[in-house]
Structure formats: structure tokens, C-alpha cells
Amino acid sequence: MIVRRLVGALDERIGSSSFLKKALDKVFPDHWAFMLGEICVYGFVVLLLTGTYVAFFFNDSDHATIYRGVYAPLSGRSVPASYASVLYLSFEAPLGLLIRQMHHWSALVFIGAIVLHMSRVFFTGAFRKPRDLNWTFGVLLLLLGIGAGFTGYSLPGDLLSGVGLRIAYSVAQSIPFVGTWLAFGFFGGPFPTHEMTQRLFITHVWLVPLLIITVMSLHLGLVWRQHHTQFAGPGRTERNVVGSTLWPYYAMKSIGLFAATIGVVALLGGFFTINPIWMYGPYDPWKVASPAQPDWYVAWLDGSLRLGPALAVRLFGHTISPLFWSGVVLPGALFGGMLAWPFLERKITGDRDAHNIVTMPYETPWRLGLGVAVITFATVLGFAGSDDIQAKLLHVEVEKAMYAYRIALIIAPPVFGLIAVAIGFDLRARFETLAGKRQIRRASLTRNADGGFDIDHKKATPS
């Protein structure tokens, strides 16, 4: 009866038992779509574990040192100490390369899972009141995830990420009035600087993770407080949650998913090379490798830089470079729109009620169309970010590919969006007819003294 004594002892000190009982009995809806967010959490846990491991090997100094490690082609080269430390981790620390690659892969998976999870929340309308606040935290988490990824990608002092950093610096510099201040503020001065590795390091291992942990705690805290949403169904109302309890069902499922996440990341980390910095070489600012691309979660920004108009504005002795439109205005509008959407939709539909029952995507065809259009837009940008690679593989001129992407960027989103709207209306009509024919009975369940449920078919369920 050690458990009883432990629970009792804790309760005497912090009065935990009523909370514990409530927590263990907390009900989660049984639907796969509600578990996408958990991949994000476990991806982040894997990131923290592997990241802590690799951080112990990383040297955040950019002082030139002579590489004397085992990788023959670079032997005797003068490289930044940071680069040399990552080479040591990759080639000399046993399994260091595996853990480093798992770290990088879990970052790609983490942000991918965030995007999937956000898509689910968007298409089912789970961002509506009372969860509009939590949607805001979610968008912030996506931004922070991208920030964490980009700063980490830029750390090792390799040629590929060095070129990317210079692009990021140039984008920051393009902002009117404050651009140079911002760029100098982060980098210390004109690119490249001796401060940047150090600053990227502290940003990557402390500042951004701290913010992610904070916002993620708020995000999960709100989910806890507000409970999960659920799809409409027999016995499901705005006032209840139907599903499985945390203990033992969800605990088993969730820990199983954690194990699966580790397994998947290990599969990628062990069998697919990621960021082979020994191939890229140390960053010498006058060199570049082709093709040059960022990780996928920044690819859409790179695509935006490629497709953006070559439009520089010069007025009153000042310059606004083309980077501003494609590197600042476009992502700003995209993320601004995402942050504002719950409030915009409330304005448009006039629906100010709180919702705990979420809808199937086809039930709101216009929202479905909007989401599909935005995702298409970002996808076209993302693919445009590797137009040179496609040009090589498909034997087309990269210039033609760029024009094709410019056209696709304008045409594809509305076309795919409208197709989605049409499909949505069609599906909605079909399901409504079906529902009418079947006359699905609704039941009300009441818990009885034995712990079972009494079913009452007559009692109407509020919805």
C-alpha cells in the first residue's frame, strides 16, 4: 500500500489528492486528429534531450583553429572553433553524429507536426472562442519553432548556413527606419561579426527554448483548463467530453506515442544524412555552394525571396530593398493574418458563442477554401525555394521555372481554394441528406451510482 501512503503523505503537505483524482479521471476524446499536438510535445522533448547532449560538445567561439581531427580532407585547415567542435562531435564522439542528426531531424519533424496540428485546429474550427487565445499561443509556438530551427541550423559555422545567415542579416537590414539597428543589434555590426556565433548559441539554447517552454506551458495549461474539443456525435454535447480517461488509457497511448516518436527520429537520424557540414566546409564569406537552400520550414521564405518583385524604392535619400517585400511584408502579412483570424472570423460570421463541439472541415466550405488557398500559397513558395534543384532534375531552365512559379503563386491558391469550397459544399449537402434519412438518434447519458451510465433517448441534447 505504498501508493496509498505516498498519495496521503503528499496530500497532507500540499493538498494534492483532489486535483490528482480529477487529473487522472480527465477525459480525452478518442480521435486521432486530437493527437497531432502530442507529436509536437514529444518532438520537443526529443529536441531538448538530444540538444542538451550536443550542446555539451559545442564550442561557441569563432576563433580560427587548425583542424586536426580524423576527417582527412579538412585535416590541417584553419576553421572556426565552433565548426571544429561539430566535426569532433560528428566523427570522434561515439554516436555523436547519430545524436546530432536525431536533433536536426526532430527539429524538422517538430515543426512539421506543428503545421499539421494547426491545420487540424483551423479546419475543424477549434480556434473559435474560448480557444482563440490558445490559437494565438499556437501561432507564437510556430514562430518560435522556426526561430529555434533557424538559429540551430546556423550554429555550426558551415558554408551553407553562413550564406543563409547573411541573407537573414540582409532581410533584417531591409526594414525601413530600424533595419540597420535591428541587424546591428543582433549581429553587433556589419556582417559578418565575431559576436554572431555566441549570440546565436545563447539564443538557440536558452532564449528561444525558454520562450517555447513558457508558451507551450501556457498552451497546454489552457487545453487542460478548457478541455479538448470533440466532434459531434451521439452523447456528445457542448457541456461534456466523451472519450477515454487519462489514467490508464491516455497515459498508455501517449507514452507509446513518445516511444514511437523516438523510434521514427532514430530511423531518420541513423539512415538519412542531414546537414553534412563536413561536405559544406567552414564558412568563408566569399564562397558559396550550389544548390543553396535553407531547411524546409524556411524554404517558403527563400522561395518568396526568389519570386519576389525586383522592386527597390528610393525616396528622400533612403532605400527600401526588394527583400523588404518578400522577406518582411509577406511573412508579416501571413503570420499577422494567422494571429488575427479567430477575431476576423468572429467579425465576418457574427458568431460570438463559445464552441466545444468542432466541425468537420466540409461543414464550413469557405473556411476550408481559405485554409487550402493559404496552404497552397505557402507550398508554392516552398517548392519555388528549390527551383534550381528541380531545374536540374527535370532538365528545364531555372528561369522558366521561376516564371512558372510566379504564375502558380497567383493562380494556384484561388483555384485550389475554390475547388475545396466546391467539394465542401458538395460534401455538406451529401451528409445533410444522409443525416436526414438516417435520423440519427441522440441520447443523453447520466452517470449512475454504480459507475455505469443510464441512457435517456428522450432527453434532448443541447447543441
Add this chain to the structure above:
Amino acid sequence: MRKLELLVAILLVVAMLCGGVFAAVYALGAQIQLAAAMLVLGFGSLAAAMVVWERRLMPGRVSIEDRGSLPSGEEKNDAAAQTLLAGADAIVGRRTWLVRLFGGAIAALGVGALFPLRSFAPRLTGIDQLSHTSWKFGIRLVREDGTAVRASDLENDSILTVFPEGRVGPQFIDEMANDATVLVRVPPAELALPPARATWGPQGLLAFSKVCTHAGCPVALYRAKARQLFCPCHQSTFDVRTGGGRIFGPAARGLPQLPIAIAPDGTLHALGDYPEPIGPGYWERA
């Protein structure tokens, strides 16, 4: 059911074995793919065991939880608001001037606390350094290793990355990032330089900033026969013959051209700095 229990048992034993083999792999040379395979198999089996266990071995039941209501009701809202206001009243009362002073104190301390942020940008006083490079009149063009470049070193269709003499080596990496210049040679007859730069291509030798005017990538690809410089990052393309004019891509400006001349001994030297700031545009750029 017994079959499923057996399955879960096998999966757990596999996971256990994988843990052991993983340790053995580490001890015996730490082969990455073997180690990863053990992690995949081990954690995969563990996950599969838990999922089968939860789905098939545990008694299935549906639970229903009452959400309760988030809104506390008008009464409690009012009470909370009332308490807030009453408290504020106790603080302020008729002492609004004190409140103003308090606001002033907070604002002053806040603004004061922002000042140390300025230390993050120690070189902010030198924004105008963005419009200069180390190139000056008379400075010779040298290779990455510091050796001087002669006009005869390049033939038509050649390209070479050059730097100002005395500004190469690991201690000058910051300068090299912005001084980097590509030197190309084309038949002089093909040149169509702007009239003001008519003499900037002695014997068909032309020097351009290697920093792309779009996003700062090194414009390192040279399609020699087409006389075009091509940026691998975002595909901006520049025509050497017209003095670096932009012909394709997202760059809004051509590549700045460096005025050069051939000294009597055959070496090349700059006739001055770039006539305009190199690299991408920025707010302070005129």
C-alpha cells in the same frame, strides 16, 4: 486474448534485447546505423507493445466528463471588477498627481533600462562604413592567398576572386566578406560599358563586387561564354559586358563595378573604391 498477451510479451522482450544490443554496439565501435537500428527496433517495439496493450488487453470503456462552465457569471465578474476598482481607488483617491509621478517613474526606469541594449550594437556609430570597402586608389588586386594578379594571368573566359592587397588572411575575414571582387576577362570588342565607365575595362578586364545586390550571397557562378554572372541563391543574373547590369532575377540593381587599371609591371590595381555601396539595399543607403 492469450495470443495478444504473447505478442505484447514478444515485443517487450525485443525492446529489452535492443537496449542490451545498443549498449553492446556502443562498446564495440559505435557503428551509427547499427545503433540507430537498435533504437528504431527497440522504441518501435515498445510503442507497438503499449498500443496493443491499451487497445486489446485493457477493458474498453467510455468515460464522460462534465466540462463545467468556464464563465463564472456576471455576479462574480462584477465582484472582481469591483474589487479591482475599489483597490485602485484606495491607491489613487485624490492623489492623481502621485499616480502621474508613479507612471513617470515607471516610464523613466523602463526607458533607462532599454539603454544597455545599445551595447549589443557597438558599431552602430559607423553605419556609413556600409557604404565603403577597403578598396582605395592604387591598391593592388591580390588572390585569396595574397599573391598579386597580373593582367596576363587571365584569358578570355577566365574568372578569379580578388581582394585588396594587405587585407587577406584569417584576421581579415570580416573585410574579405565585403571586399570580395570577381575579376573576369572578355574580348574588349564585346564590351558595351556605360560611357562614364568606358575606361574601366582595360584589355577586357572587369572587376565586380562579388556580393549580390539582392541578398548578399556571393555571385560565384560565371557562365563564361555567355558573359553572365549568376547568383546560386536566388538566381539573379548580371551581364558582364554592360558593366554588371542586371538581366534576370530578384536583384533590383546591377553589380557595382570596381575601377581598375594595369600598372606598367603588368599588375592590376584599383582606381578607387566602388562608386556605390555594395551588397543589398538598406534604409540609410542613399
Add this chain to the structure above:
Amino acid sequence: MRRRAIGFSVFTFAFVMCVVATTSPAARADSAEQPRVPSHRAPDTAGLYVDGIPPSVRTHGTGSRAAHLDEGTVLYDVHCTSCHGADLRGTKSGPSLMGSGGVGVDFYMTTGRMPLAIPGTQANHMSPHFDTGQIAALDRYVGARATRSIPIPHVVLDEGRLQAGRSLFESNCEACHGVGAQGATAGGGWTALPLWNATPTQIGEAIRFGPGVMPRFTQAQLSPTDIDALATYVRYLATTPQTYGGTVMDYLGPPAEGFVAAFAGIGMLFWIVYFTGTKADGRRIGAYEDD
């Protein structure tokens, strides 16, 4: 059951696509076999058949005249004149060969770039169409008439200069050919080709001649020992798989990694979530569904 089947097949499809997309180019990278036809070896007969006519017929089948004519003259007349002109000064279909003595002819012939099947397209690396003797004859023919001949470099691989080669490769080659010499787009419809099949001599020839839109590098830019070092590093790339951390995906970098993350990583996790998140054969639904 049906849902599970759909989920499983979607996942399997995505995973197989991923494996195919990532391993097939990598397999090419990893095999890194020696160049298919080293310059010292006579090519296989298959390479000799151009337009379906055995070269023996084309070069020596003109009767008794063949015996008196120089082999290079015959080869040039049959295979080169139509594009490069009888006077070597080029036509609408092909450039002048006046500057192509020495390395030019040898490089284009030993890499099988010429004769070109479709004039005006970019020539690719393939098996040579002629044997070494024929190539030497053509080289003599062009060399005697061209205004400029660059001697064929004598390239010696030197393991001791691997590091120097690596540095030179970063400074001069990888901006176009890529970090793994895997080839990349050079824009304008041109591709900087993969270097994995090039012999040391061909590497030296390309550096000196600048085939296609490639720049040419003079002795003052890259010395003969520099070329030895570069060739050593390029051959190292071609023969030493860099697969310490698994398949290198043709050195396509982050886009390929993103593809794998999306289809293999997220795809698998999506399927796992789909499987675990859905109720097992509706038992729990049965608790409150009374139909």
C-alpha cells in the same frame, strides 16, 4: 479495419516514395565506380556505333581512298564538318574550333560529348564514340589547323594533396558543381555536370579548356600541381561515399531532407497517430451506441 488498411497503404506509399526518391540517386553516389571508360582503355564496341553504322565502315569503308587519306581527315569530314565547318570556323550549328586544339578535342572526344546527336543541346558525359587512336588522329587534324592548342595536361593523383584539393575545390569548383561534385544548375538552361565519372586527365582538360559555359583557368590561376590536387579531391569524392550518417540523398541538401521529414518522418508519425487514436473495433462506441 478498412480505415486501418487505408492508413497503412497511404503510409506505405509515402515511405516507399521516400526510399525511392532518396536512395536511387544516392546509390549512384555511393557506387562511385571508376570512370566507365578510362582514357587509356579502348572503349567497348557499343560506343563505336554512331547512327547505327560501325565506325570501321564509316572511316575505312570508302575504298582505296581511305588508305591514302589521313584518318583524322576522314573522321573530321564524316563527323564534324556538318556543324563545325570544313574550315573549322564553325557554322550556325556549332562553334569554331580554332581555339580547340589539344585539350579541346581530347576532352570532347574522350568524354563522349562529341559528336553530338542533337546540335545545339548541352553535351553530356558518356562513353566515348571513338577509340584512343582515332581521337589522337582527330586531335592531330584539328591541332594542325587551329590557331591555338592547349597541351593535354598530365595529371597525377597525389593523396598528400587531398586537403589542398579540397580548399581549391571550395574556392573554384563547388559554386557550380556542388559540394559533392554532384552537379547543379548554372542557370540559362545550363547545368554544371556531375564530376564523378571524369578521369583525372579529363578534369585537368576541363579546367584548362572550359567546356560549355564553364570558365577556363590559366596556369597562373591553377598550377599543374593545383590540378593534381583538385583531381585527387574530385576522385576522392567519386570513390569515397560520405555516408557516415546514412544516405546522402545526392547532396541535394535541405530540400531532400525536408522531403524525407515530410513523407518518412511526419508520414510515419501521422500513421501511428491515426492507428492509435482510432478506437479498436468500436468496442467503446458500443457502450453508448444502441443501434
